[in-house]
Amino acid sequence: MLRPHHVMCAIGWAGHGYSPAFTRNMNDIVEHRLRADPETPVAFTSGADSICAPCPHRRGAGCDMGGKIAALDRRHAEALDVPPGARMSWGDAQSRAIDRLQPDDLDRLCAGCQWLDYGLCKAALARLQK
Structure with missing residues (x-):
């Protein structure tokens, strides 16, 4: 399972997280x-996913930043056309981001994401689009 906004989080991942766990x-x-393995299957969800497991903001299947995270997911789901329940390979999900988004998007x-100012996701998306 993958939250829609985690597509960009995975693309931009550079080894810096909330905690060691x-x-x-x-x-x-x-x-x-x-x-x-780009063929790794992913299914999109509007709730907590495996990336959320050790997040300090996780509260059961939800998040103590619920409204902000739900807004991130809505915007990303719309931009990538990945509603809850959609299934595809990781490679296809990543290709959607590469094909449909520009770094400035x-x-x-990602408005409200504490990682946005670091520019990691923008830089990673730009690299993939070259």
């Missing part, structure tokens, strides 16, 4: 699964 989990998912799509 979050970083280990994200490395396992992004580096060892998604990037290692992230200013709107």
